[in-house]
Every structure is written in structure tokens, then in C-alpha cells.
Amino acid sequence: xxxxxxxxxxxxxxxxxxxxxxSGVEAETPKRGGERKGGNEGVQKFELAEFELEExxxxxxQRDMMSxxxxxxxxxxxxxxxxxxxDRQGPTLRSVIETNPDALxxxxxxxRERKQKGPRGPMHGIPVLIKDNIDTADRMxxxxxxxxxxxxxxxxxxxxxxRLREAGAVILxxxxxxxxxxxxxxxxxxxxxxxGGQARNPYVLDRNPCGSxxxxxxxxxxxxxxxxxxxxxxxSIVCPSSANGLxxxxxxxxxxxxxxxxPIAHSQDTAGPMARTVSDAxxxxxxxxxxxxxxxxxxxxxxxxSPDYTKFLDANGLKGARIGVARAKFFGFSDVVDELMAAAIxxxxxxxxxxxxxxxxxxxxxxxxxxxxxxxxxxxADLNSYLGSLGPKAPVKSMADIIAFNERNRExxxxxxxxxxxxxxxxxxPLTEKKYRDALAKNHRLSRTEGIDAVMxxxxxxxxxxxxxxxxxxxxxxxxxHFTGGYSTPSAVAGYPNINVPVGLAYGLPVGxxxxxxxWSEPKLISIAYSFEQxxxxxxxxxxxxxxxxxxAIIDRH
Numbered sequence: 439x440x441x442x443x444x445x446x447x448x449x450x451x452x453x454x455x456x457x458x459x460x461s462g463v464e465a466e467t468p469k470r471g472g473e474r475k476g477g478n479e480g481v482q483k484f485e486l487a488e489f490e491l492e493e494x495x496x497x498x499x500q501r502d503m504m505s506x507x508x509x510x511x512x513x514x515x516x517x518x519x520x521x522x523x524x525d526r527q528g529p530t531l532r533s534v535i536e537t538n539p540d541a542l543x544x545x546x547x548x549x550r551e552r553k554q555k556g557p558r559g560p561m562h563g564i565p566v567l568i569k570d571n572i573d574t575a576d577r578m579x580x581x582x583x584x585x586x587x588x589x590x591x592x593x594x595x596x597x598x599x600x601r602l603r604e605a606g607a608v609i610l611x612x613x614x615x616x617x618x619x620x621x622x623x624x625x626x627x628x629x630x631x632x633x634g635g636q637a638r639n640p641y642v643l644d645r646n647p648c649g650s651x652x653x654x655x656x657x658x659x660x661x662x663x664x665x666x667x668x669x670x671x672x673x674s675i676v677c678p679s680s681a682n683g684l685x686x687x688x689x690x691x692x693x694x695x696x697x698x699x700x701p702i703a704h705s706q707d708t709a710g711p712m713a714r715t716v717s718d719a720x721x722x723x724x725x726x727x728x729x730x731x732x733x734x735x736x737x738x739x740x741x742x743x744s745p746d747y748t749k750f751l752d753a754n755g756l757k758g759a760r761i762g763v764a765r766a767k768f769f770g771f772s773d774v775v776d777e778l779m780a781a782a783i784x785x786x787x788x789x790x791x792x793x794x795x796x797x798x799x800x801x802x803x804x805x806x807x808x809x810x811x812x813x814x815x816x817x818x819a820d821l822n823s824y825l826g827s828l829g830p831k832a833p834v835k836s837m838a839d840i841i842a843f844n845e846r847n848r849e850x851x852x853x854x855x856x857x858x859x860x861x862x863x864x865x866x867x868p869l870t871e872k873k874y875r876d877a878l879a880k881n882h883r884l885s886r887t888e889g890i891d892a893v894m895x896x897x898x899x900x901x902x903x904x905x906x907x908x909x910x911x912x913x914x915x916x917x918x919x920h921f922t923g924g925y926s927t928p929s930a931v932a933g934y935p936n937i938n939v940p941v942g943l944a945y946g947l948p949v950g951x952x953x954x955x956x957x958w959s960e961p962k963l964i965s966i967a968y969s970f971e972q973x974x975x976x977x978x979x980x981x982x983x984x985x986x987x988x989x990x991a992i993i994d995r996h
Contacts, residue, residue, distance in 0.1 A: 486528070486982060491516050492661050493979055496564055496718045499664060503552065503563055510545035510552070510563030513664075514608050517565050518542075521611070521662045529643060529982045533656035535570045535634045537611035539577050545608050560748075561725045562606030567666040569654050570612035570634070571619060572709065573698035574599045582700040583617035583631025585850055586834050586843040593829050596698025597730040598667060598709050605725040610663055613653030619671060620650035621702045621817060621863075623855040625918040628652055628677075632851045636913060639681060640980035641947055645910035646919065648681040650674040654712050655682035659980055665713040665722045671702040671813065673926035675710045679938040680906035680924070680950025683977055685719045685967065686712045688926075689727070690957045691933030692739050697732030701824055703816035704735070705878060706930050714977055716939065716968040720747040723960070742958040753972045755965030757790035759900045762797025762893060764925065768904040771923025774944040775905045782903075782941045782951055782970070789973050791966075794897045799928055801884040801892075808884075809931050811877040817863040837864050854915040885932035894956060901955045901966050906938045909947035925952045935960050937967045940976040945986055948978075 491499075491513070502508040518537060525534050538544070548563045557563070568574070571582045573592040581587035595603070602609060614634030620626055628649030629637035637652045639645040640660040647656040651668025655678030658666045668675045670688045679686025687710045694709045701707050711722035724747045729736045744750070763783065769776055787793055822836050834840050841860050844851045866874075894902065907924035914920065929936040929952070936954040943949065953963050953970075971977075 487523075489516075489520060489661060493714060494661075494664070495715055496560055496664055496721050499564060500557070500560060500562075503557075510548045510608060511542060513563065514541050514545040514565050514610065517610060517663055521657075524660065525657075525662065529640065529660075530638065531640055531656050531660055532635045532637045533614050533647070533653040533660065534567065534662065535581075535583070535612045535614050535631075535653070536578055538609055541565070541608055541610050548606055548608065551606075558604075558606040559725075560721045561602070563608065564606075564664050565608045565610040566602055566722070567610050567613050567654060567657050567663040568599065568602070569615050569651055569666075569668050569709075570631075571615060571669060571700035572596050572598050572612075572667060574609060574612075576609075578612055580612070580700065581633055582619065583615050583633050584840070585632045585847060586840045588633065588833065590828060590833055592698060592827070594698065597695035597728070597732060598699065598726055601726055601728055602667075607725065613651070613657055613666060615651060615653055616649030616674075618860070619669065619674060619700070619702050621671070621813065621859050622857045623859055623918075625855040627854065627913055627915050628919050629656075629913070630854070630915065636915065638913070639910045639947075640982055641683070642910070642983045642986055644912055644985045645947060646681065646913045648677040648907070648910065651678045651712065655679060655684060655686075658712050658714065659683055661979065665711060665718050667709055667722070667726065668712045669699060669707065669709045670930065671706045672809070672930035675712060676906050676926050676936055676938040676950070676952055677924070679712055680940075681910040681948060683940050683943070683948035683950075683980070684712050684714060684938070685716050685940075685971070686710065686938040687719050687723055687960070687964075688929065688936040689723065689960060690739075690935045692733075692735040692737070693743055693935075693958075693960070694726045695728065695730035695733040695736050697730050698827075701817070701820035703813045704820050705812060705816060705881070706933060716964065716971045717748065717751055719937075720751060720964055720968075723747045739958075744961060747960065747964055750961040750964040751968045752965045753969055754790075755969035756786055756973070757969075758792065759790075759962075759966055760792045760794060760898055761786060761966070762897050762899045762902040763793065763795040764799050764802070764893075764902050764904040765796040766798040767802040768923065768925045772908045775908050775949055778941045778944065778949050779905050779951065782974075785973055786970065789969060794899060797893050797897050797899060797902060799889050799893055801889045802928055805881050805884040805931060806927070808877040808880040809927065812874065812881055814859070814863045815866045815869060815871070815874040815877075817859075818866050819869050855918060881931045885928050886934070889928055890932055890934055890954070891956060899955070900962050901953055901959070903954075904952050906950040906952045909944045909949060925954075929954045933957065935963055937963045939967045939971055941974075942976050943978060946981065946983060947986075
């Protein structure tokens, strides 16, 4: 959950990231090796070994398995070894909370099945990391990063985990996250959880990976997995995708089931894919999407979802597409981001897109307070419902229990920031209250009817664009996050789809662009995103630099 608007409301200013010289924002070819700062020990050197699966796509892995060059077992083992060598030592990303003790055995079963029957589909034998708020009824726990749920094993798989298993994926492990999906404190540091510690950005280690799907973002970017699953309430897929140089798809609410996912708010929550390419994200979205009786919202996807999102991977998808630029409220926070967006818009024009600039969302910023009101109400109701689904052995039974646990365990759970959002949510009444119902109606009217729908109707648009965010800020456990600006809230509050794609690097740090539109417009958005990706190829693997400037680290300006 991104708290950009909440920070404004609590007068925590967003510290501006000095852009300095904004010339030349494309990075050079990544170098091998890096250095890691170790407290008072100075700079610790480590060697990054060549990794044979670096930037490997799902299609590459399938070709290797079909040819016999690799097996699901060998692929899984390579990723597990990379996690072991880099997540808690070396660069120490802290992006993975735990790996699946059964991963290799699952891979073996899938290898045997491939030999006997052939592959189930494009996800057969493909390792996937999933966020540690997504239930798996296996030997892994699901804790949302909190010690309050340590050891909690749900009674059944989430629908997401079920769909992945049915598709033949190997669930490799659980990723770190901003604890409770970053809805515990307004002062929190994205990527920090009690169980996982502080996740790092693989491009520059003292920078933040953004949250709350921080571990899924950092791990996928660092090539710890083929693809990963994140979840979003407001910005938590697209922001870490932007900060870690990934493609992230925040789907329409109801396209992917939320059953068995630790919630914030049912009116905005969704899981979605995080990948290094649009193609891989489309493959994973196909596996995740589906109607689920446990999540009534998915019934709305009948006749509106696609059985195969890869068929929309059109290199000419920009040709003739009418794309609006949402400038007001989302540009101007960073010169370097504005420059990258200008270059992206120029490229879209070269590829045949019709650009409507500006195409502003006139209601943007007018539903921040009502969004917070809805989230607080739904957080209490939805989290209590989720905890009730865990059965009698659940370590905590209610939000009140979690608040009390955190107070008893302040040294482990609240060493840097508290739980004021949880306390505020606990004070809310039931969802039948008029205050909640009025806030929800306001959200939907201003974000949908008078918001995204209105501007798209006015300009006859196929999609809209805005910067997702700026270069990653320095992690600050004392003062919390330093958001500079960017886009996510209108699509999040509306429950509409949003795809982040890389638009380049500034000073070695990725910057992303949001491509968004109406409900159920994933096919068109994927087509546009793929066309832009193929024309630009902005994705660069991370370099694991200890910091920007100083200690011999070079800032990329050419």
C-alpha cells in the first residue's frame, strides 16, 4: 500500500530527490561486482559470479526444458542457489523471507509429468516467488511479515497459489514485504517487516525498493526467480516495479481472486504479476486470472477476461492508439522524470500513437481523505475476516490481538515506527455505517465516473499515461519513506488496471511509466506496453552498487 497521499495528510513532507544534471538518463552496460557497506567495517567487497539464467525469460526456460538442456529441477536449483548466495549475504537484499522446502521435489514431479504427458502450458516448471501475504497450505508460513502470524499455516491454498500449482509453476518461496502491506504506520519504511528486516534495492543498495511488494520487486529484478506475484491496494505493485526496473500489472479488481490473501481493503486489493518483460507478465496474468467462488468480485470478470493474455503482445500496438497524458498532479515533481517521460512520449509518437496532451484527471487529489476513510473501515473488517479463516490454531484472532501483540513485542515489531493506522482502523465501526458507505460512493464517483472514465470519454482515449514515480529514495528507518510524486491512486481507488513499464534510468536508478485505462482494458494496455517495450528495451539488470557517489561508486550520466 503506497502512502503518498497519507503522508501529505499527516504533514510528513516528501523530500525532493535532487536531480542535478539531468542529461543522459540511460544507463551504461551493467558491470560485474560491487561493494557493500558494513556499518563501521567500511566497504566490504564481494564478487558477483556470472549467472547463467540472468534476464532469462519464460519462453527461454521453456525452450531449454523442451530441448532437454535444462529441467525444472535444474532451473529451480539455480534460483535457490542464487537466493542463498545473495539474499542474506553478499549484497544482502533481504527480499525473500523463506524458500519452499519442497520446491525441488515439486520440480521433480513436474519433470516426470513433462516426460509422460508433455507440459501443461507456458508456466510448467517455471519458478515463481509469491509475496508473504498469499496463503499456501504447505510447509511455508504466511505472515504478512509480522511475528504476530509467525508459524501460521492456512487451512487451504489461496486461489492464487491454487492457480499457480494448476498451471505447473514451482512456488519457490515467499518474498519480504512492507509489514501488513504497509498499512501499519504513516512513518514506515517500505520494504521493512519484523520477520524479513529491511529489503534493499538491487540497483543501489542504500536505496529503497518501494512497497509493499518490495521483496517481489527486488527479487525479480535481481534474477532470483523467473517471475513473482505481488499485491496492491494503492501503488504496491506498480511502485516497486518502477523502482526495480520491472513490468508490473495491477489488474482490474475481480480479474484475480483475493481469497486467501492477507487484506487491507476489498474495494482496492488485488494480486498481480511482476516480471522483467511484458511477455512474462502476460503469461503470469493468464495463470492467475479466474473466477473463484470464494471471491464474489471475480464473478464480474465473466465474459470480460481473456483465456490468454499473450495474444495481445503486439509489437505494433502503439500504431493508431489514442493515448492521453495525465499531467496535472503527476508531473513536475522531478526534472529527470519529466525528461524521461518526454522521451517516452516522443517514442510513442514515432511508433504511430496519437498523443492527447494534456488529458488531465480533474478529480485527482479530491478523494484522498475518503480513500483513507474507506481503507481504515475495510482493513478492520477484512483482516478480522481473514484471521477467522485460519481456524482455531491461528496465533491471533483479531486486529485487536495484533495491536496488543505489537505492544508486547515492541523491540521486535516496533523498533522504528509504530502502528497508528492499525489503532485508527480498530476504532472504526461496521461497514454498515453511513460514513463508510458515503466515502466509498465518493471514491467511485470521483475516480471512475467523473475521473478516468470522464477524461477517456472526452478525448476518446484507448489508454492514459503518467510517471509511476521517481528514482528510488534512500532508505530511512528513522524518518520513513520520502515519496517524491507519481501515479497510482486514481486507478487504485477506481479498481481499474495499471501497467508499469520501464522508461529508463536516472543516475543508475530505474524510472517507470504507468499505462492505465478503464476496467477490463488489460488487453489494450498490454498491447501498448509491449509495443513500447519492444521499441525501447529500457530494462537493464541491476548493478548492486553500495551507494550513489562516494566510495568510488559512479553515477550514470551517459
